[in-house]
Amino acid sequence: MGVKLLYIEDDKEIGSFVRSHLERHGYEVEWLTSGETAVQAAAGCRLAILDVMLPGLDGFTVGQRLKRSEPSLPILMLSARASIDDKLQGLQFADDYLTKPFHPDELTARIEVLLRRTAAAGTEPVAIKHLLVYEQENRVVVRDSGEEITLTGKQFHIFSYMLRHLGQILTKEQIYEAVWGESYIEGDKTLMVHIRYLREKIERDPSSPEVVETVRGIGYRVRP
Amino acid sequence: MKKLLGRSRVVRFRQTLLSRYMLIILFAFLFIPIIFPLASVVYMVIEEQSGNGNDDYLKYGNSAALESMWHREASLLDEGAPEQVDRKLREMKGRYPEGSFFWVDMAGATRLQLPPQEGLPDRWTHTDAIRYMKANIDGDPFTVVAFLGPDDAGSGFMVMQLPRSLLQLSTPIGSGTPYYIGFLFVMFAFFILLSLLFFRHIRRRLLRLQSAMTMRGNDGLPMPIVLTKYDEIGQLEAAFNEMTEQLRGSKERERAEEELRKRLIANLSHDLRTPLTVMNSHVYSLRGEPLSAQGQSSVKQLEQKIGSLGSLIDNLLTYTLMTSGKYPLRLDRLDVLRLVRESAAAWYPLWEQEGIEPDINLPDEPLFWRVDKEGFRRVLDNLYQNIVRHARSGQYIGISVEQGARGRTIVISDRGAGMTGESAGKGAGIGLAIVDYLLSEMKLERRTESTEGGTRILIGSRAEEQHFLNEI
Numbered sequence: 001m002g003v004k005l006l007y008i009e010d011d012k013e014i015g016s017f018v019r020s021h022l023e024r025h026g027y028e029v030e031w032l033t034s035g036e037t038a039v040q041a042a043a044g045c046r047l048a049i050l051d052v053m054l055p056g057l058d059g060f061t062v063g064q065r066l067k068r069s070e071p072s073l074p075i076l077m078l079s080a081r082a083s084i085d086d087k088l089q090g091l092q093f094a095d096d097y098l099t100k101p102f103h104p105d106e107l108t109a110r111i112e113v114l115l116r117r118t119a120a121a122g123t124e125p126v127a128i129k130h131l132l133v134y135e136q137e138n139r140v141v142v143r144d145s146g147e148e149i150t151l152t153g154k155q156f157h158i159f160s161y162m163l164r165h166l167g168q169i170l171t172k173e174q175i176y177e178a179v180w181g182e183s184y185i186e187g188d189k190t191l192m193v194h195i196r197y198l199r200e201k202i203e204r205d206p207s208s209p210e211v212v213e214t215v216r217g218i219g220y221r222v223r224p
Numbered sequence: 225m226k227k228l229l230g231r232s233r234v235v236r237f238r239q240t241l242l243s244r245y246m247l248i249i250l251f252a253f254l255f256i257p258i259i260f261p262l263a264s265v266v267y268m269v270i271e272e273q274s275g276n277g278n279d280d281y282l283k284y285g286n287s288a289a290l291e292s293m294w295h296r297e298a299s300l301l302d303e304g305a306p307e308q309v310d311r312k313l314r315e316m317k318g319r320y321p322e323g324s325f326f327w328v329d330m331a332g333a334t335r336l337q338l339p340p341q342e343g344l345p346d347r348w349t350h351t352d353a354i355r356y357m358k359a360n361i362d363g364d365p366f367t368v369v370a371f372l373g374p375d376d377a378g379s380g381f382m383v384m385q386l387p388r389s390l391l392q393l394s395t396p397i398g399s400g401t402p403y404y405i406g407f408l409f410v411m412f413a414f415f416i417l418l419s420l421l422f423f424r425h426i427r428r429r430l431l432r433l434q435s436a437m438t439m440r441g442n443d444g445l446p447m448p449i450v451l452t453k454y455d456e457i458g459q460l461e462a463a464f465n466e467m468t469e470q471l472r473g474s475k476e477r478e479r480a481e482e483e484l485r486k487r488l489i490a491n492l493s494h495d496l497r498t499p500l501t502v503m504n505s506h507v508y509s510l511r512g513e514p515l516s517a518q519g520q521s522s523v524k525q526l527e528q529k530i531g532s533l534g535s536l537i538d539n540l541l542t543y544t545l546m547t548s549g550k551y552p553l554r555l556d557r558l559d560v561l562r563l564v565r566e567s568a569a570a571w572y573p574l575w576e577q578e579g580i581e582p583d584i585n586l587p588d589e590p591l592f593w594r595v596d597k598e599g600f601r602r603v604l605d606n607l608y609q610n611i612v613r614h615a616r617s618g619q620y621i622g623i624s625v626e627q628g629a630r631g632r633t634i635v636i637s638d639r640g641a642g643m644t645g646e647s648a649g650k651g652a653g654i655g656l657a658i659v660d661y662l663l664s665e666m667k668l669e670r671r672t673e674s675t676e677g678g679t680r681i682l683i684g685s686r687a688e689e690q691h692f693l694n695e696i
Contacts (some may be wrong), residue, residue, distance in 0.1 A: 017505035053494045080497035081490045100497040101504040101534045103527070153494055169569035173562055217584025217623070218569050 002026040003115065006045040008062060009078070010054050014100075018049075022106050027111075035062030039069045047114055049107075050094075052079040067093045074114040078102065113126055116166050116224060126163055128222060129211050131202060136162050140202065154179065155198045158191075162212065162222040171219040195220065241455045241682065245647045248419050259411050267404045284320060287391045291368050294384050298370030303380040309372065310336045313382065322390060325363070327372070327382035364388040416679040429457050435463060445471050445489060485548065489541050496537050503546060504530045518604050530622065539606070539654045544659060553596035553665050560600060561591045561625070571612075578616055585624040591632055593685075607636050607681060608657040615640020618678055626682070633684035643674040 010033050014064040019029045019107055030041055035050075042048060052059035061068040063075050077094040083114040095117075097111050097179060117124070125132045125141075131149075133139045135190045138156055151159065157179045162170060176191045203206040212222045237243050264632040284290055297316070301309050306329065313325045317338045326337040332348040345352045360367035365385040372378040429452075436449045448465040451458055507526045515523065545551055568584055575582050611621050618639025626635050656670075663670055672679060 011502070013502045014498065014505065017502070017509070021505075021508075034609065036435040053490070080501070099538065101530050103531070104508045154338065162512040168571075169572050171562065171565045171569055174566070215569070215572060217582070217586055218565050218572065 004028040004045045006042050006048040007031045011052045038062045047074050049076045166224050169215045169221045263407050294368040295370045299374045301372045303372040303378040324385040330380040389502050493541050553599050555594045559590035560587050562595045571608045583622040595666045603659050606659050611638045630685050633682045637680040639678040642676050
C-alpha cells in the first residue's frame with residue numbers, strides 16, 4: 001500500500017467519493033466521520049485532510065490538537081464556509097486550504113505538493129532536475145556524475161527554503177525575510193547577488209536557468 | 225430582578241450624608257446657646273476646684289455681712305448692762321473662734337477682752353479712739369466697731385476683729401478664665417476638625433469613585449465598584465454599577481447576535497456547498513465514462529458552472545458579512561506592491577494553466593497605502609478571478625503602476641471582450657461589489673476603462689489623503 005492519509009469528513013457521499021478517488025491515486029485512506037479519535041488515528045499517517053464543519057469537535061479544534069500532538073504532520077483543510085471567515089481562523093495552523101466545491105484533481109495536486117514539502121525536510125533526497133538534494137546533510141549532488149556541489153550557508157539556506165515551497169512562486173521579500181530573518185529593504189540587491197552565485201553553482205547553464213526559475217515581475221520558483 | 229431590588233432599596237435617613245451634614249450644622253447652631261453655658265458651668269467647677277476647696281471657704285460670709293451682723297448685735301445691747309455685753313462677746317467668741325473681741329464702756333474704760341489683747345489703752349480718749357480706728361480700718365485683721373445700743377445712741381462700743389484671710393479668697397477672682405477660653409477654643413477646634421473630616425471623607429470617596437469609573441476591564445467596559453456604604457455616594461456607585469451591567473448586557477447581546485449571524489452564514493454556506501461538492505464528484509466520475517464529444521463538453525460546462533456557483537456563494541456570503549460590519553478592516557501602512565506580487569504569485573500557476581500570459585511590470589520602490597491586508601488581497605483575488613472567468617479569451621493579464629493625476633495607481637488590464645461584451649460567465653457583479661465596498665472602506669477607488677479590445681482597472685486614491693504616505 002502507498003502513503004497513508006488521515007481523512008475526516010462527516011458527509012458520507014463526499015467522503016466515499018474522495019476516499020475512492022485518493023485510493024485510485026495510490027494512497028491508503030483512513031476515513032473518520034468525526035474528529036474525536038483523530039489524534040490516535042493519525043499514527044502512521046503522512047498527511048491529514050480535515051473538513052471544517054464536523055459534528056462535535058469542529059475542524060479547527062481537531063486540527064489544533066493534531067498539530068499539538070504531531071507538529072510535523074501537514075494538514076490540508078477542506079472548508080465549506082465563507083472563505084473570508086475561514087481564512088482568518090483556519091490558516092493559523094493548516095498547511096494548505098481548499099474550499100468546497102473543489103476539483104478532485106486539485107485535491108490530489110495539493111496533497112502531492114504537501115507531501116513533497118515534508119519530504120524535503122526529511123532524510124530522503126529530493127530530486128530536482130539534474131540534482132539530488134540531501135537537506136539534512138546540507139548536500140547537493142549532481143545526479144548523473146555524482147559530483148558534489150559546495151554551497152555557502154546562505155546559498156543553501158535560500159535553496160532549501162525554495163525546496164520547501166516547491167512549485168510555489170516566492171517573492172523577493174518572502175525569501176529575504178525567511179533567510180535573513182529581517183524585513184526586506186526595497187532595492188536591496190543582496191538577494192539577487194546570492195541567487196546569481198547560487199545559479200552559477202547549480203545550473204547547467206546559468207544564463208538560462210532551469211532549477212531556480214525567474215518569474216518576471218514577481219520572484220522565483222523551483223518546480224518539481 | 226436584581227436591578228429592581230437595587231433601585232427599590234430605601235436609604236434610611238440615618239445613613240445619608242445629608243443627615244450627617246445636618247448633625248454638623250446642628251452642632252454649629254448649638255455652639256453658642258449650649259457651649260457657652262456649658263463652658264461657664266465647667267468654669268464654675270474649675271473655680272470651685274481651684275479655689276479654697278476646703279470647708280472654710282468664706283465660712284463667715286463676706287465682710288459686709290459680718291459688719292451688718294455686728295452692728296445689729298450691738299444695737300440690741302444695752303451699755304448699762306455690762307454682764308449682758310460680756311455674755312454676748314463670749315457667745316460671739318464661741319461663734320467666731322478665730323476672732324478677737326473687746327468692748328469699751330461709756331466711761332471709756334476697756335472691759336472684757338477676748339482674748340486679752342496688747343496695745344489697748346485702759347482708758348480711751350478721743351485721740352485713742354481715732355488712732356485705733358485709723359490704724360485698723362481696711363487693715364488686717366478686719367475690724368468692725370459698733371456703738372452699743374439702738375441707733376448707735378450709746379457712747380460705749382464693741383469691736384470685733386477677724387483675720388482678713390477668712391474673708392477673702394486666697395486666689396484672685398477670674399483665675400479660671402484661661403481655662404474657659406481654652407475650653408471654647410478646644411470646642412471650636414473640635415468643630416472645625418469634625419467638618420474637615422466629614423468633607424475629607426466625602427472627597428476621598430468621590431476620588432475613589434472617579435478612579436474606579438475610569439478603570440477598564442478586559443472587555444473594555446468599566447469595572448463594577450465594590451459598595452461600602454449605602455449613602456448618596458453609595459447610591460451613585462450602585463447606579464454606576466447598574467449602568468455597567470446594562471452596558472455589559474447589551475455588548476453581550478450584540479456579540480451573541482453577531483455570533484448567531486456568523487453561524488447562520490457558515491451553516492448556509494455549508495449547506496449550499498456540500499451538495500455542490502457531491503455534484504462535482506459525480507461530474508468528475510462521469511469524465512471517466514466513455515462519452516461522446518458532446519457529452520465531454522457538457523461535463524466540462526457542468527464543472528465550470530459548479531465552480532462559479534461555489535465562488536458566487538462565497539462572494540455573496542462574504543458580501544453579507546462585510547456589509548453588516550462584521551469584518552471591521554484594520555488599516556495599516558503597507559507596501560501594496562508587495563501584496564500585488566504575493567497575490568500574483570498565488571494566481572500565476574492558474575494563469576499558466578489557462579493560457580493567460582502574465583505581464584507584470586512593477587517598480588522596485590514600494591508604494592505605501594493605508595490598507596487592510598486581507599481586504600486588499602480579496603480585492604485583487606476578485607479582480608484576477610474575473611479576468612480568468614470573463615477575459616480568458618484575451619490570454620493576457622497586465623499588472624503595472626502608472627503615475628496618474630492623483631498619485632500612483634495600480635493598473636490591472638486584460639485583452640478580453642470588455643465588460644460590455646458577452647462573456648462566457650456572467651455574475652461579475654457581486655465580486656465587483658465586494659471590490660468597491662472594500663476599496664471605499666480603505667479610501668481607495670476603482671476606475672474602469674473598458675473597450676472591446678480589453679479592460680483596464682485602475683486602483684488609486686479616492687482623495688488626496690493617501691498622498692503624504694509616500695513622503696513619510
